[in-house]
Amino acid sequence: MDQDALISRLPASIASRVRSAKLADGVATLVLDVSGLDASKRGELEEAVRDILGQLDEIAEVRVAMTAEKVQRRIVAIGSGKGGVGKSTLTANLAVALHRMGRKVGVVDADIYGPSQPTLLDNQGERPQAEEQKLIPVQSPHGIPVLSMGHLVEPGKAIAWRGPMAGNALGQLIDAHWGEVDTLLVDLPPGTGDVQLSMLQKHKPAGAVIVSTPQDLALIDAQRAAQLFDAAGVPLIGLVENMAGYVCPNCGEISDPFGQGGVEAAAKAMDVPFMGRIPLNMAIREASDGGTPPATRDDDTSAPFRQIAEQLAAWLDA
Numbered sequence: 001m002d003q004d005a006l007i008s009r010l011p012a013s014i015a016s017r018v019r020s021a022k023l024a025d026g027v028a029t030l031v032l033d034v035s036g037l038d039a040s041k042r043g044e045l046e047e048a049v050r051d052i053l054g055q056l057d058e059i060a061e062v063r064v065a066m067t068a069e070k071v072q073r074r075i076v077a078i079g080s081g082k083g084g085v086g087k088s089t090l091t092a093n094l095a096v097a098l099h100r101m102g103r104k105v106g107v108v109d110a111d112i113y114g115p116s117q118p119t120l121l122d123n124q125g126e127r128p129q130a131e132e133q134k135l136i137p138v139q140s141p142h143g144i145p146v147l148s149m150g151h152l153v154e155p156g157k158a159i160a161w162r163g164p165m166a167g168n169a170l171g172q173l174i175d176a177h178w179g180e181v182d183t184l185l186v187d188l189p190p191g192t193g194d195v196q197l198s199m200l201q202k203h204k205p206a207g208a209v210i211v212s213t214p215q216d217l218a219l220i221d222a223q224r225a226a227q228l229f230d231a232a233g234v235p236l237i238g239l240v241e242n243m244a245g246y247v248c249p250n251c252g253e254i255s256d257p258f259g260q261g262g263v264e265a266a267a268k269a270m271d272v273p274f275m276g277r278i279p280l281n282m283a284i285r286e287a288s289d290g291g292t293p294p295a296t297r298d299d300d301t302s303a304p305f306r307q308i309a310e311q312l313a314a315w316l317d318a
Helices: 003-007 039-054 087-100 163-174 194-202 216-231 262-270 282-289 303-317
Strands: 018-024 027-033 061-067 074-080 105-109 145-148 183-187 207-212 236-247 274-280
Touching: 003 018, 027 039, 039 061, 074 087, 074 194, 074 216, 074 303, 087 105, 087 183, 087 207, 087 236, 087 282, 087 303, 105 163, 163 194, 194 216, 207 216, 207 262, 216 236, 216 262, 236 262, 236 303, 262 274, 274 303
Parallel strands: 027 061, 074 183, 074 207, 105 145, 105 183, 207 236, 236 274
Antiparallel strands: 018 027
């Protein structure tokens, strides 16, 4: 039995991973590409090969070797100068939009003290397993693997940690079994504190997106966050303006309670791309609270997130 005949006995999903196969003196020897598979999936694959080929009369023994290409994973930091500007909502929706574009994306909720991704991505109450002393990300119903302190502590329980403990927690979330994920969006806490410094020292991002609302106080803090990344040699992918314009659900009139255009002006002054603006929209808030990010839809509420995700994807491909 030649290599092609041996491989043909396997299901297509397994055969596509076979890099070489031979049968000699009743011994079948196969080399499998297990890139992107965690330890349990590798074990399942090997067991399936042994079960299928072991049933053939001409095969007395099955030997399996495994090889894997290391995934070149890039980290994109989503940051802000202050809290409450919609950074976590943007992160979740960018992840969903990128996933729908065919990207292999995961999310790390690095807001150690105020994790929100389990709510936004609808996997509250899930607990990650561990293999080889590394965490296995929790899957979201929307196809996004995610890790958050919200998956490791009881819901509603306060986390009272000093800086080094928060930095160590970030390391556990990033150095996990991410499999085929090649783009990791890191939802940072607001400001320029210990978590940001730990990430820059140990897990340097490929680039950063800064989120702000239009008012001056938020912009001042956002510019500080941008300066931190710039000083660390992390490229600024662009700035996003959130809560830019409120459409009254009754009369349709548009108002700007937080102002408008401030982030775009700041991006121009900083010579940084302006990636777009997201309106202050009740539908976005309701969908987010319900664990169904607007980017899962094909309507007006998803459009700003898709447009920003397309720019991020173009930056990653450049």
